[in-house]
Amino acid sequence: MKNIGNKVQYQIYSTMTNPDPNRLPISYEEWEKQAREVLEDGPFYYVAGGAGGERTMRANVAAFEQRKLIPRMLRNVEERDLSVELLGYTFPSPILQAPIGVQSIIHPEGELASAKASAEMGIPYIASSASSVPMEKIAEAMEDAARWFQLYWSKDPDVTASFLRRAEASGYSAIVVTLDTPMMAWREDDLKNVYLPFLIGEGVGNYFTDPAFNAKLEKSPKEDPTAAIMYWTQIFGNPGLTWDDISFIQEHTNLPVLLKGIMHPDDAKLALEYGVNGIIVSNHGGRQVDGTQGALDALPKVCNVIQDRIPVLMDSGIRRGSDVIKALALGAKGVLVGRPCMYGLAVAGQRGVMEVLRNIVADLDITLGLSGYRTVRDIDHSVLDQTNVEVEQIK
Numbered sequence: 001m002k003n004i005g006n007k008v009q010y011q012i013y014s015t016m017t018n019p020d021p022n023r024l025p026i027s028y029e030e031w032e033k034q035a036r037e038v039l040e041d042g043p044f045y046y047v048a049g050g051a052g053g054e055r056t057m058r059a060n061v062a063a064f065e066q067r068k069l070i071p072r073m074l075r076n077v078e079e080r081d082l083s084v085e086l087l088g089y090t091f092p093s094p095i096l097q098a099p100i101g102v103q104s105i106i107h108p109e110g111e112l113a114s115a116k117a118s119a120e121m122g123i124p125y126i127a128s129s130a131s132s133v134p135m136e137k138i139a140e141a142m143e144d145a146a147r148w149f150q151l152y153w154s155k156d157p158d159v160t161a162s163f164l165r166r167a168e169a170s171g172y173s174a175i176v177v178t179l180d181t182p183m184m185a186w187r188e189d190d191l192k193n194v195y196l197p198f199l200i201g202e203g204v205g206n207y208f209t210d211p212a213f214n215a216k217l218e219k220s221p222k223e224d225p226t227a228a229i230m231y232w233t234q235i236f237g238n239p240g241l242t243w244d245d246i247s248f249i250q251e252h253t254n255l256p257v258l259l260k261g262i263m264h265p266d267d268a269k270l271a272l273e274y275g276v277n278g279i280i281v282s283n284h285g286g287r288q289v290d291g292t293q294g295a296l297d298a299l300p301k302v303c304n305v306i307q308d309r310i311p312v313l314m315d316s317g318i319r320r321g322s323d324v325i326k327a328l329a330l331g332a333k334g335v336l337v338g339r340p341c342m343y344g345l346a347v348a349g350q351r352g353v354m355e356v357l358r359n360i361v362a363d364l365d366i367t368l369g370l371s372g373y374r375t376v377r378d379i380d381h382s383v384l385d386q387t388n389v390e391v392e393q394i395k
């Protein structure tokens with residue numbers, strides 16, 4: 001993706017004399033607005049909403065607003081390179097697609113469209129345990145493109161072990177264990193709309209095709225979907241887990257294990273002690289605990305603990321190129337993009353997700369150069385204004 005920003009800008013401006021009648025939005029706000037127009041209340045608020053009074057969602061955005069970049073001049077930024085190395089793989093940019101379940105409520109092609117968009121762009125795709133279609137179908141659609149599997153750690157250990165086996169067998173190259181969702185949060189929009197997609201059999205593609213899951217049912221999910229959904233609600237999450245259980249995951253996979261949902265520096269310390277291969281600083285896009293710190297604000301202390309021993313990624317609030325730069329400046333090695341991709345999916349399926357990703361990457365490339373950097377690896381906290389922030393947090 002060398003100088004991709006200039007190429008995308010040129011491509012867009014070159015339609016000036018011959019406008020494209022099917023033009024898609026550019027800004028995050030416009031994508032969200034158009035998604036609102038095409039989705040019913042239930043699905044739209046399921047995606048757009050957060051936990052409680054949405055204070056965490058606002059804190060995520062505010063954290064990016066509060067940090068300020070100070071660009072550097074005259075540093076030859078003619079040839080830029082966005083590539084990064086993560087867990088021994090080289091990726092074209094530090095951007096990954098966040099794991100998002102139940103995409104059938106957003107677009108009929110769901111995960112197959114978003115996964116193909118990722119494959120086309122070379123952007124790693126993190127498939128959710130709660131995908132509408134089984135992980136093998138996503139893998140097939142992506143051919144040999146980079147993909148990780150996000151595990152919802154089931155209360156049924158046979159299901160967990162089976163998911164790990166299936167992910168390895170279908171070519172996923174890392175396991176992302178999401179720790180912040182052992183149960184669904186108090187989500188006011190969904191309660192108001194009386195909307196929970198799983199209860200109507202959406203987002204259970206991996207479970208209903210799983211031999212370990214089906215072995216626990218008297219009748220197959222096809223014969224008795226209600227009983228299968230009931231069993232799913234019992235085993236989906238496990239609030240009883242502790243750090244000592246991490247060994248179960250490590251014993252059941254040869255893939256690198258990343259923990260998603262780490263916010264506290266003491267949990268970062270535990271992640272190191274328990275020998276995981278990476279962490280993702282995240283508050284789940286403000287969908288789990290209302291009133292937490294913005295995820296960006298949790299990064300410096302976490303990175304201080306980790307000291308580059310394992311990669312730290314982050315998500316929750318990434319909307320534009322400059323957000324990516326701020327996250328990298330505070331120690332992240334990569335970032336996950338969530339809702340923006342889903343608004344792209346709602347508005348225009350695979351093409352929509354591709355354009356959302358392409359535009360964030362293009363914006364990142366241009367903003368990187370204009371800030372005085374040729375590669376994302378060169379970014380550090382010196383690009384940030386240190387006034388009015390807790391300087392001691394930034395190392």
Ligand SMILES: Cc1cc2nc3c(=O)[nH]c(=O)nc-3n(C[C@H](O)[C@H](O)[C@H](O)COP(=O)(O)O)c2cc1C
Pocket residue numbers: 046047048060098099100101102128129130150178260282283284285286287315316317318336337338339340
């Ligand atoms: C509709 C929706 C479904 C999600 N499903 C999952 C999931 O299945 N697994 C998971 O680990 N995170 C899930 N997330 C959280 C995302 O992976 C990510 O942490 C979050 O969206 C990042 O914040 P952002 O939307 O502000 O970019 C979901 C988020 C949304 C919006």
Ligand SMILES: O=C(O)C(=O)c1ccccc1
Pocket residue numbers: 100101102130181203284287
């Ligand atoms: O809605 C979510 O945020 C989420 O993570 C989830 C949880 C279970 C199934 C699907 C998505």
